[in-house]
Amino acid sequence: MTPPRDFSRDATFLIDLTKCTGCRSCQVACKQWNQLEAEKTEFFSGEGYQNPPAMSEYTFTRIKFLDYSKNGQNEFAFYKEMCMHCNDPACASVCPVGAFRKTAEGPVIYQQELCIGCRFCMIACPFGIPKYEWSKALPLVRKCTGCYSRVKEGLAPACATACPTAITYGPRDEMLKEAEQRLARFPDRYISKIYGKDEAGGTSVLYLSRVPFDELGFKQVTQRPLPEYTWQALRLVPGIFVTVGSGLAAISWINHRKDRLRKEQEEQKAQTNKPRED
């Protein structure tokens, strides 16, 4: 496995959930930019005003609400679900056709024209992000593009641009620095952790929160890059392929030797038993 490249200048989101008011500008901006359909919803799906029920081929980002009372204290909090644009993405690692790619700028993009709809990425992603086009006859996988076409032009992603309060966007090292500064300046305001700094080996989406991350619905994810896990097995595949393949071929050759020899003898007998023509 090649050593990881330097991610410190990658375009990165810093999402300060203590500043998020759950207004959903991000959800709408994403749909507008990507021209995604509105989903048919009824009432709300989850706590608070949460909608739609889950991310999907039509919903690349979603605000999850937390609305409950603990020890007589109300909790009304908001968490922006989105693709984490991992430094070493599992989706790219498992995709058999190389449809996913971690760009030099930061976003993890995918090329739909390469996708074969095998859904390995859906199984591999520890954050459960890639979504399947269940509605289509020839279904492919869809996810947040990191607004790569915007990023290449020097613009921030649609959601980051629309967000009035919570999202800051910039190089990863600067976003980390900003996050550390906020944690230092307001220790009572935050859980002392930057989610995404080390998760899955580090991601391009960093979160700060007051509410414990697991309460908000963040997944506990290993700090090893996911491909490292699969790499242990995957890197052996060619070797196993050759070894096991040749081994099986050898066994087969050995198993069928008796048959081959018998066949040779029978052919010889047939030849000797054939009437001679003088």
Next chain:
Amino acid sequence: MTNHWIDFQHADVIMCIGCNPAENHPISFRWVEKAKDNGARLISVDPRYTRTSSKSDTYAQLRPGTDIAFIGGLINYILQNDLIHREYVINYTNGSFLINKDFAFNDGLFSGYNQEKYSYDKGTWAYQLGKDGNPLRDKSLKNPHCVYQLLKNHYARYTPEKVCEITGTPVQDYMEVARTFCSTGSPDKAATILYAMGTTQHTVGTQNVRSYAILQLLLGNIGIAGGGINALRGESNVQGSTDYAILFHILPGYLNAPTFDNTDLAAYLEKWTPKSNDPQSANWWSNTPKYMTSLLKAFWGDVATAENDYCYDYLPKRSGNYSFLKVMERLQTGGFEGLVCMGTNPLVGGPDVGSIALGLNNLKWLVAADLWETETSVFWKRPGADPKSIPTEVFLLPAAASVEKEGSISNSGRWAQWRYKAVEPPGDAESDAFIVDQWVKRLKKLYADSGVFPEPIVDLAWNYGAGHEPDIDLVARECNGRFTRDIVIDGKEFKKGQQVPSFALLQADGSTASGNWLYCSSYTEAGNMMQRRGKEDHTGMGMFPGWAWCWPLNRRIVYNRASVDLTGKPWNPKKPVISWNQATNKWEGDVPDGGWPPMGLAGTRYPFIMVAEGHGRLFAAGLADGPFPEHYEPMESPMVNLMSSRQSNPALDRTGIIDKSGVFYIATTCRVSEHWQAGAMTRNLPWLVELVPDMFVEMSEELAKKKNIANGDFVTISSKRGSIQARALVTSRIKPFLIGGKMIEQVAIPWHFGFNGLATGDSANALTEAVGDANTHIPEYKAFMCNIKKGGTKV
């Protein structure tokens, strides 16, 4: 607002009461968050735990309609603990002024009450005057008739225990609010109050705001950075609409609309121009003749001359209350042939929409100008209506959206920012300017040789170019004002047609014309100031004087002469608004609220220039229901008034009811970020409908359990006016109130829904009552009673 959005970052304490800015002003809320990053504490006072509450340091539950009790208790806390900014109160407020010895307050009534007329004879609500005609004062604040002592006496009844019994606020939360907010009387501390419809939409709404004024004046928080009383306006240009007098009782620039007994211009000016004998009082409304005359010149141009009173006779004269409530009332008694609704949807936004619907049936014709087919525009096919029985002819004029036309929009902070046309309006849609221009041009033609009293229309000066629609540039120039002839003022020459540089130069002799004196200096000879986008800020206080233009005269914080001591030194040198430079004898910083020297020097003026006495009014005699706010219960209330035996506002012609049935709960209306006002714009946008698709009502877990209602169940909510169906949203953010020793439940009802559009639902306003504030007549949307039952009306 007295201050402006960007200024919020300078506050040490922000109290959001009667508003929910994280919900409804999410972009501007970043300035509240900036304040918190600067160390500010955020207090959220609300019946529900809202999005704003979730960002607050202190949340205090408040029963709808009890703001005066809540604030009264804070006023009492300040006075009992001597937390006032003393120098400020003595020098800048009327706290030291002596009041008529016969002024009194007893059991809910001020002196002079007339029970038959539901109104006050305000004779005793007056200052004691000296021989010079100026109010007598006691700067030691000890005289029993001085405002300060009367105030102290009035609010002595508002103890924390009594207040919390009325408001339902847990005492420890209340005391935390008191300690935090009332600590800002010290000169280096600033607190600001943000408010909106939760404050104003009550039968005591005006007095609610008055209570904030008293609170802030006592603490010395008006005129300073991070201070003030800041109304969060609910539409992008409602500030502009009130500045330009889209209200029955005013003319552009908040001049008074004439009443029938103002028989000529002299009588009008005599009645409405305040007088002061104090040379230190700027008494800025004494300039009324200049502004009124200039306005008349703008309306009727060269036809308006001194000889004909500048066409004063052409102005309609009012004889009473023509507020929205009254209009809707008259609609129901068949009082109108026709109605024009421009960007307004009474069938969803008005109180008691069931009655409004019946009123609309009576119209001969209705014109609706809107971006969407609003419920009002299709009132004749509302659920339950029989179109065949409704004779009204309805015209729908498709209107252009804000990005499809050019003009200024004035934000809550009084900043008028110019907007440009980005795209053409779709189909036949036209700008409001086009629509009004067409009406005027066609009416002028029709009245040209017939009609009763055609002159006001025929003589109307209407010169906005020959284009498809009025040249907005010409309109903006006229609103600023120009010289109608060559003139010399204080040695300076001005030519006919030149833009007037400042309202200080507007004249009462017809030599100036101005469509709105407040906007004078918005479009000078240098150009359209509202178009500016300068990002430099020499003040360092977020004022950005080169960005757009605000009234008055681009002054960012009004009453800023109160932000300095008598020598002109800022109370808080770390956050200066203005400061007097003794070397140059000039003010530095923001545009001073009057360039006169500080109070300690000759030629000075008092800071509160818009009132005749020049001092901030702790005691304010100008309102219908009292010079001091007093707690009265909403018109529909679950309990008796614990403060006095007057159940409801005595200045209204009916008495509030007390519901003790236990069947009805406290109801309030509310909003969500995802929908806007009466919903025509947002309920037709799929991406927003996806977020909030259905009408819902928020209720407590306790009430849900009691009624066996699960989250998402259909429920029926009913009041004396009608019934609606909604989905139940069961949440711990809604809690019952402990008031008068009893637990009373509450429900919160978003009012965005109506029967037309992509997303439809019943309207909350089917439940509200058509009763309004005693001064402004704004309906009491925010406090009423309703019942809730499991099961919908239609399911």
